[in-house]
Amino acid sequence: MRQTIRLRGLSGPAQGQLWEAAEAVLRAGRLGTLEIVLDDNSVSRRHAEVRPGPDGWTVRDLDSTNGTFVNGVRVGPGGIPLRPRDVIQFGTVTVSVESDDASRDGCPSSQVVATVPSAFDAGLRRLAVDRHNAPRPGAQLEALLRAGQHFVRTQDETELLNNVLNDAVSVLSAQRGAVVLADGDGPDPPLKVRALAVGHGEPAGRFHYSKRLTHRAFARGESVLYSTVTGDDELKVTQSMHDGAMASVLCVLLRTPRRRLGVLHLDRGLWQAPFTEDDLLLADALAAHVSAGIEAAQLLRRERDLFARTVNALAQAVELRDDYTGGHTQRVTRYAGVLAAELGLPADQLEVIRLGTPLHDIGKIGIDDAILRKPGRLTAAEFARMQEHTTKGAEILSGIPEMRAIVPIARSHHERWDGTGYPDRLAGEAIPLLARIVAVADAFDAMTSDRPYHPGARGRPADEALAEVGRQAGRQFDPTCAAAFLAARDGILAVMAECRPVRVDDETPPPDPRVAAG
Numbered sequence: 001m002r003q004t005i006r007l008r009g010l011s012g013p014a015q016g017q018l019w020e021a022a023e024a025v026l027r028a029g030r031l032g033t034l035e036i037v038l039d040d041n042s043v044s045r046r047h048a049e050v051r052p053g054p055d056g057w058t059v060r061d062l063d064s065t066n067g068t069f070v071n072g073v074r075v076g077p078g079g080i081p082l083r084p085r086d087v088i089q090f091g092t093v094t095v096s097v098e099s100d101d102a103s104r105d106g107c108p109s110s111q112v113v114a115t116v117p118s119a120f121d122a123g124l125r126r127l128a129v130d131r132h133n134a135p136r137p138g139a140q141l142e143a144l145l146r147a148g149q150h151f152v153r154t155q156d157e158t159e160l161l162n163n164v165l166n167d168a169v170s171v172l173s174a175q176r177g178a179v180v181l182a183d184g185d186g187p188d189p190p191l192k193v194r195a196l197a198v199g200h201g202e203p204a205g206r207f208h209y210s211k212r213l214t215h216r217a218f219a220r221g222e223s224v225l226y227s228t229v230t231g232d233d234e235l236k237v238t239q240s241m242h243d244g245a246m247a248s249v250l251c252v253l254l255r256t257p258r259r260r261l262g263v264l265h266l267d268r269g270l271w272q273a274p275f276t277e278d279d280l281l282l283a284d285a286l287a288a289h290v291s292a293g294i295e296a297a298q299l300l301r302r303e304r305d306l307f308a309r310t311v312n313a314l315a316q317a318v319e320l321r322d323d324y325t326g327g328h329t330q331r332v333t334r335y336a337g338v339l340a341a342e343l344g345l346p347a348d349q350l351e352v353i354r355l356g357t358p359l360h361d362i363g364k365i366g367i368d369d370a371i372l373r374k375p376g377r378l379t380a381a382e383f384a385r386m387q388e389h390t391t392k393g394a395e396i397l398s399g400i401p402e403m404r405a406i407v408p409i410a411r412s413h414h415e416r417w418d419g420t421g422y423p424d425r426l427a428g429e430a431i432p433l434l435a436r437i438v439a440v441a442d443a444f445d446a447m448t449s450d451r452p453y454h455p456g457a458r459g460r461p462a463d464e465a466l467a468e469v470g471r472q473a474g475r476q477f478d479p480t481c482a483a484a485f486l487a488a489r490d491g492i493l494a495v496m497a498e499c500r501p502v503r504v505d506d507e508t509p510p511p512d513p514r515v516a517a518g
Helices: 120-125 138-153 157-171 211-220 239-243 277-320 328-342 347-359 362-366 380-387 389-398 401-412 433-448 462-471 479-487 489-499 513-517
Strands: 005-009 018-021 026-029 048-053 056-061 068-070 087-090 093-098 111-117 176-182 191-198 222-227 246-255 260-269
Touching: 005 048, 048 087, 056 068, 157 176, 157 191, 157 260, 157 277, 176 211, 191 211, 191 260, 211 222, 211 246, 211 260, 222 277, 246 277, 260 277, 328 347, 328 433, 328 479, 328 489, 347 401, 347 433, 362 389, 380 389, 389 401, 401 433, 433 462, 433 479, 462 479, 462 489, 479 489
Parallel strands: none
Antiparallel strands: 005 018, 005 093, 026 048, 048 056, 068 087, 087 093, 111 222, 176 191, 176 260, 222 246, 246 260
């Protein structure tokens, strides 16, 4: 008795259709009289035929224009034998060969091949051995160990997720991968894509992952292997699976003993062998291994966000005491960030600039209102008291361990390159670099902002202030910082346009020398 063949459409006009034969030839093409009618411009009128024989079924091309392919290999007139799970491509239309025990009449041919419960300890036990308690191959152990190293070397959550995902895609030979994390801690939090990756040789472009399978795995609290997902009736509406040409999918639960974090989604294409249960267990072990690091990175990010909000609250407390410096902190922070980026500072220093610059004037909390809010020129004694905001700020921040990296900014942002600044009369490169950066940003904003000590209480136009920065290079400012600030002119003006309208028609005399006091 001949074996029955079943062909299930995967794309184009064939999607969702099922053709079956035990003896008869199945001819494919655009003609309405054929057994497999494919109304698609890439398909010839008589394109190919699937024919039974003594050794099984074969497919052969009928001299079509765009060719017939099996698993990516072009078919000639002599034909190619067919086996279950083969993918046949007529032009751009694809169909799959289903096994003889596949479900009939459109019932799901896909299935959940295996599941792994969400126990965290069980996942960790699978780090060293597979499901037969045999030691894992060296390449698998190397991938698991490398994932652990990412925690030591990486503090940034996004970088950590990308590193872990790329390792998972590589070791499990996936065509694509995604890390999808819960956005919140409620009973049914929304899931958000946090990292994407493609396998070796896969083209970049529109990325596909199955939201439905991801939500299933997360909601059920288990890692799941789905095989031949294209035949699942419940998932036929999942366009991403068809568009992404997924033959099998791993949805692996990311979790710690405390909570579910999200899902690691991996898929293999129509030309690849489907994932196995061993692949599922390896992926689940990897997920258990990396989840603690992901949770720690999330907690660190939340701490940083809280710290940033605390910093901004403190900075606002300073500005509320001075009616004339509204928005100064925000603008100086943005200017300093543009300058630091122009100088090519590493990410950790950019972070200190982002968090530290808002507190550069924190010491003004300790300056009397009579001096801080005086509308006219300060006396020499009052100006000396104003200068104390640098040392007062350093004292405040020094008592908070998390803010010690910011201390040099608060203390030294009024030092001058020529050594005539305050409070320590540092000169040249003895001035901390981040303080030199903030010094330029601070002075530029003081020159361009409306202040009571400016003539007419009006700030200078941007071009005049930029020219002054250039003139003060090597005197008030680090010449490298001054040059970079001028080179970043477009970015500086963009910040001004966003944070404060730029005036181009002001003609004011040079600013009061007390501008340097910020």
